[in-house]
Amino acid sequence: MNIRYIFILLIFLSGYSFGQKYYNLRITHRGTRLGVVHSFKRVLPCIYDQIEIFKDGYIVATLNDKIHLYDSNGNKISKQEFSSIGPFRNYPEYLYSNGVCKVCLDRFERCGLIDTAGNVILPLKYKHIGTFHENIAEIRLGEKNGFVNTNGQIITPIIYTNTTDFKQGFARVELNGKEGVIDSTGKIIIPIEYTPDSYDYNNTFHYGRIAINKAEKWGFADIKGQEIIPLEYDFVWGFRDSLAAVKQNEKWGFINLTGEIMIPIEYDGPLSPEFHEGFTAVQLGEKLAFINKSNQPITEFKYYNKLCHLSHYKDLFLDYQFRDGLAIVEDANCKYGVIDTNGKEIVPVEYDAIQISYYGKISAWKDGKVTIYQK
Numbered sequence: 001m002n003i004r005y006i007f008i009l010l011i012f013l014s015g016y017s018f019g020q021k022y023y024n025l026r027i028t029h030r031g032t033r034l035g036v037v038h039s040f041k042r043v044l045p046c047i048y049d050q051i052e053i054f055k056d057g058y059i060v061a062t063l064n065d066k067i068h069l070y071d072s073n074g075n076k077i078s079k080q081e082f083s084s085i086g087p088f089r090n091y092p093e094y095l096y097s098n099g100v101c102k103v104c105l106d107r108f109e110r111c112g113l114i115d116t117a118g119n120v121i122l123p124l125k126y127k128h129i130g131t132f133h134e135n136i137a138e139i140r141l142g143e144k145n146g147f148v149n150t151n152g153q154i155i156t157p158i159i160y161t162n163t164t165d166f167k168q169g170f171a172r173v174e175l176n177g178k179e180g181v182i183d184s185t186g187k188i189i190i191p192i193e194y195t196p197d198s199y200d201y202n203n204t205f206h207y208g209r210i211a212i213n214k215a216e217k218w219g220f221a222d223i224k225g226q227e228i229i230p231l232e233y234d235f236v237w238g239f240r241d242s243l244a245a246v247k248q249n250e251k252w253g254f255i256n257l258t259g260e261i262m263i264p265i266e267y268d269g270p271l272s273p274e275f276h277e278g279f280t281a282v283q284l285g286e287k288l289a290f291i292n293k294s295n296q297p298i299t300e301f302k303y304y305n306k307l308c309h310l311s312h313y314k315d316l317f318l319d320y321q322f323r324d325g326l327a328i329v330e331d332a333n334c335k336y337g338v339i340d341t342n343g344k345e346i347v348p349v350e351y352d353a354i355q356i357s358y359y360g361k362i363s364a365w366k367d368g369k370v371t372i373y374q375k
Contacts, residue, residue, distance in 0.1 A: 023038070023053075023057040023072045024038055024039055025037070025038050025043060025053050025057070025059065025072060026038075027051050027053065028046060029046055030046040031046075033046040033047050033048065033049075034046060034048045034049070034050065034051045034061075035047065035048065035051070036051060036053065036059055036061075036070075036074070038072070042074075043059070043070075043072075043073065043074040044059065044061060044070060044074050047063065048061040048062060048063050049062045049063055049064070050062040054087065054093060054094055054095040055093045055094050056094045056095055056096055057071065057072035058070070058071060058072070058077070058095040058096065058101075059071070059072070059074075060085050060095065065083070066081040066082070066083075067081065067082045067083065067084065067085050068081060069082070069085060069095075069101075069103075069118070076118075077114075077116075077117070077118040078103075078114060078118035079118070080103075080118075080120075082103045082104060082105060083104055083105055083106060083107050084103070084104040084107055085101065085102070085103050085104075086101045086102045086103070087101075087102075088102060088131045088132060089131045090131045090132075090133075096116060097131075097132050098132055098135055098150040099115060099116055099150060100113045100114070100115060100121065100132075100150050100152070101113065101114050101115075101116075102129050103124065104124065105124050109127060110124045110125055110126070110127075111124060111125075111126045111127070111128065111129050112124035112125065112126060112129075113129065113148070113152055115152075121151065121152030122139075122148055122152040122154075125141065126139045126140060126141055127140045127141060127142065128140035129148070130165070131165070132150060133165040133166045133167065134166040134167070134169065134184065135149055135150045135184075136148070136149050136150075136155065136166045136171075136184060137149075138163050138165070139154070139158065140158075141158045143161070144158045144159055144160060144161065145158065145160045145161070145162065145163045145173075146158035146159065146160065146163075147163070147166075147171070147182075147186065155184070155185060155186040156173070156182060156186040159175060160173045160174055160175050161174050161175060161176075161177075162174035162196065164203045164204075166184060167203070167204040167205075168204060168205050169183055169184045170182065170183055170184075170189065170204065170205055170210075170223070172196075172197070172203050173192065174192075174196050175192050176192075177196070178192050178193050178194060178195070178196075179192060179194050179195065179196040179197065180192030180193065180194065181210060181221075181225075189223060189224070189225050190210070190212065190221050190225045191225065193214065194212045194213055194214050195213040195214055195215070195216070197211060197212075197213055204238075205223060206238045206239040206240065207239045207242060207257055208222055208223055208257075209221070209222060209228065209229070209238075209239055209244075209257065210222075210223075210238070211236050211237070211238055211244075212227070212231065213231070214231055215231075216234070217231040217232060217233065217234070218231060218232075218233040218234065218235055218236040218246075219231035219232060219233065219236070220236070220239075220244070220259075228258075228259070229255070229258075229259040230259070232248070233246045233247055233248050234247045234248055234249070234250075235247040237273035237274075238273075239257065240273065240274035240275070241274060241275055242256060242257055243255070243256060243262060243263075243274070243275065243293070244273075245270050245273040245274070246265065247265075248265050249265075250268075251265045251266055251267060251268065252265060252267045252268070252269050252270050252282070253265030253266060253267065254270075262293070262295075263282075263291070263293075263295050264295065267282040267283055267284060268283045268284055268285060269282070269283045270282050270283070271283065271288065271305060271319070271320040272319065272320060272321055275292075275293060276321040276322045276323070277322040277323075277325065277341065278292055278293060278322075278341070279291065279292055279298065279322050279327075279341065280320075280321075281303075281320035281321075281327075283305075284301050285301075286304060287301040287302060287303065287304065288301065288302075288303040288304060288305060288320065288329075289301040289302070289303065290320075290327070290339070290343065297343075298341065298342060298343035299329075299339065299343040302331070303320075303329045303330055303331065304330050304331060304332050305320070305330065306330060306332075306334050322341060323356065324356075324360060324375070325340055325341050325375070326338050326339070326340060326346075326356050326360070326362070326375060327339055328354045328356065329345075329349060330349070331349045335349050335350050335351060335352070336349060336351050336352070336353060336354040336364075337349030337350065337351065337354065337364075338354060338356065338362055338364075338373070346373070346375070347362055347364055347373050350366065351364040351365055351366045351371075352365050352366050352367070353365045359375075360374055360375025361373075361374060361375075362374070362375070
């Protein structure tokens with residue numbers, strides 16, 4: 001037999017290597033025991049129950065339910081054994097994030113942070129450590145939340161009942177049923193005196209404004225904590241493209257960054273809280289039309305939002321938003337078509353369902369048959 005084939009066979013029978021390969025590291029095995037090799041050189045012996053190699057070159061090896069952490073040369077980073085080690089959710093293929101790694105004892109009951117040298121920079125006593133956003137992560141001790149940075153410094157008291165991730169340097173915090181906003185130093189920017197907001201989009205600043213709510217009235221504050229748009233609305237959406245949808249006395253309109261009403265508060269609803277490609281759909285009674293930012297309609301109020309047949313077409317949806325100059329519309333008889341930004345029906349409103357694909361390809365179904373249109 002050819003010597004080359006014999007060599008390959010011996011490698012196969014010995015269980016030389018398989019699985020992940022980062023930093024030229026490979027998992028190898030002997031029987032059920034796992035180890036790590038680097039270009040035929042042993043890095044870790046085949047004694048472990050489980051091994052995971054991460055893209056940043058770190059090795060997590062489990063032996064008898066204890067987890068050990070090694071670098072790419074097989075050097076043990078921490079003498080301490082853990083019950084779980086990272087990674088963070090936003091970078092699952094990397095063990096470390098911003099130079100820190102999450103480690104836990106007792107599974108996830110006592111967690112802390114270590115640096116790349118294995119030094120504990122946050123004691124292993126926290127119930128939860130969240131994902132780092134803008135170098136800051138939520139931590140939980142008991143039932144209270146606070147924040148820690150990548151240096152292991154706790155930047156806020158651990159007193160909050162609920163917190164959001166940092167975005168653009170700010171995060172919402174809740175205490176005693178009231179909500180406010182802090183900056184990345186932990187300083188309270190907006191007093192903790194407002195009603196908590198469950199709408200994700202309103203949880204951060206847009207154009208230097210953030211939605212606030214007190215006694216069921218809504219307005220906006222700036223990054224200095226000043227109420228720059230009075231709390232006089234029944235509901236608001238965060239600013240998009242310098243405009244915000246607002247509701248007052250069951251009617252909807254749009255205001256600008258100074259609070260000036262740009263679209264009269266006279267509609268029964270916007271189907272979207274923002275303009276797409278310069279247009280949005282508004283509602284009067286049951287009928288819909290598209291308007292531009294000057295409140296000029298490009299269609300008559302003749303469309304509907306019944307969504308009669310779309311449940312049969314699970315991949316399709318109707319949100320009355322323009323994309324690449326096209327929008328799907330529906331009539332009173334649950335038939336669908338497509339209009340352009342001039343309001344012209346380029347696909348007749350007579351189909352059971354419509355799908356707009358990339359490059360302007362439009363698929364229209366009627367009576368089980370599909371017709372293809374091109375923009």
